[in-house]
Amino acid sequence: xxxxxxxxxxxxxxxxxxxxxxxxxxxxxxxxxxxxxxxxxxxxxxxxxxxxxxxxxxxxxxxxxxxxxxxxxxxxxxxxxxxxxxxxxxxxxxxxxxxxxxxxxxxxxxxxxxxxxxxxxxxxxxxxxxxxxxxxxxxxxxxxxxxxxxxxxxxxxxxxxxxxxxxxxxxxxxxxxxxxxxxxxxxxxxxxxxxxxxxxxxxxxxxxxxxxxxxxxxxxxxxxxxxxxxxxxxxxxxxx
Numbered sequence: 001x002x003x004x005x006x007x008x009x010x011x012x013x014x015x016x017x018x019x020x021x022x023x024x025x026x027x028x029x030x031x032x033x034x035x036x037x038x039x040x041x042x043x044x045x046x047x048x049x050x051x052x053x054x055x056x057x058x059x060x061x062x063x064x065x066x067x068x069x070x071x072x073x074x075x076x077x078x079x080x081x082x083x084x085x086x087x088x089x090x091x092x093x094x095x096x097x098x099x100x101x102x103x104x105x106x107x108x109x110x111x112x113x114x115x116x117x118x119x120x121x122x123x124x125x126x127x128x129x130x131x132x133x134x135x136x137x138x139x140x141x142x143x144x145x146x147x148x149x150x151x152x153x154x155x156x157x158x159x160x161x162x163x164x165x166x167x168x169x170x171x172x173x174x175x176x177x178x179x180x181x182x183x184x185x186x187x188x189x190x191x192x193x194x195x196x197x198x199x200x201x202x203x204x205x206x207x208x209x210x211x212x213x214x215x216x217x218x219x220x221x222x223x224x225x226x227x228x229x230x231x232x233x234x235x236x237x238x239x240x
Contacts, residue, residue, distance in 0.1 A: 001027050001185060002048060002154060009209075011041050016196075019209040021057070025202070027153075027186050030180045032200035033189040036237050040209040041189045042082060042145070045158050049079045054225040062153055069074075075103065077154035078147030082162065082189075084131075084139035092127035092142045096149055103150035109232050110149055117145050121223030136163035144172060155179050157188035161195060173199055197229040207237045 002025035009018040018040045025031050035041050046052040048059055051064050056195045059066045066073035087095050093114070100110040118124035121141040130175065131139055140163050147155065155176070159168050176199065190196050196203065196217075201222055205212040213220060213236065217229070224232045 001025065001060075003058075003060040003188065004044075004048070005058045006061060006089065006119055007044070007047060007054045008052055009040075009047060009055055016209050018047070018054075018206075019037055021206070021209075021211050023204055023211060023214055025185055025204075027185050028180055028183045029186070029201035030176055030199055031185075031187040031202040032196035033187060033204050034191075034193065034196055034233060035189075035205070035206040039206045039237075041206060042158060043209075044206070045156060045189060049077065049156060050074055077156050078150065078152040079223065080140075080143050080147045080155075080157040080160050082158040084136065084143040084163075086131075086143070088132035089130060091130050092123070095131060096127070096146055097143060099146040105150050113149055113151075114145070116150070120175075121145070121168055137165060137168065141168060144175075148175070152183040152184075155187070157186075160162060160188055160192060161190065161192060193228075193230045193233055203229075206235065208214050212236050 004021055007018060007021045008016065010016045021044065033041055033044070043052065045084070048055050048061070048066070050070050053067065057147045061073040061076040063075040064076060087098070090098065096110070096114060114127070118127060123138060123141045126134060126138055131142060136143070140160070144160070160172060164172060176186050176188070200217050202215065203217050204214045220232060221227070
């Protein structure tokens with residue numbers, strides 16, 4: 001579970017990227033985080049993952065305050081960033097071993113994980129290549145594997161479908177369902193509202209740093225009878 005309480009973040013010039021956000025992301029479900037460009041999604045995710053510190057408020061990952069115990073909180077989650085351009089000089093397998101070592105993943109467990117997961121993404125033959133030589137989609141697959149190799153209780157993804165081919169996107173969605181079905185937490189940001197509508201149990205809509213809606217997708221659709229998520233989103237985030 002992820003809990004944000006009265007979280008705010010202001011950048012230089014007084015631009016409030018996130019404004020008093022209170023949000024509970026439950027276990028055992030897939031939560032979609034949606035909003036227009038510049039709405040505050042990535043800033044929020046960076047605060048949840050400890051990349052940025054909030055100016056105000058509290059963030060807990062499975063009850064652990066990420067500001068008071070950053071290492072303990074970070075052990076709870078795996079994170080897939082919006083840009084997979086990290087550790088480019090490492091080979092794919094070296095990156096996975098590096099992440100596994102950070103989380104003290106036993107050798108036999110990591111090898112079994114890689115042997116089972118790499119074929120699902122059809123990446124087993126590419127892991128011996130440097131990440132620099134891989135396409136964006138192949139890099140994204142390596143990042144997903146790295147985020148899951150320590151079997152985290154919480155999975156956080158920022159625009160995870162970007163650059164993936166249709167089959168890999170399908171596999172990723174399957175894995176997200178498996179993760180949530182095991183009673184764990186999955187939250188992801190996306191601009192692809194059709195994906196959010198088909199995949200998510202919970203939805204959070206943000207615009208100009210302020211939360212417009214948090215709750216189940218079903219309850220949101222009950223409030224807007226006969227409208228698609230795209231239609232609801234456009235109406236909720238209209239600046240008119």
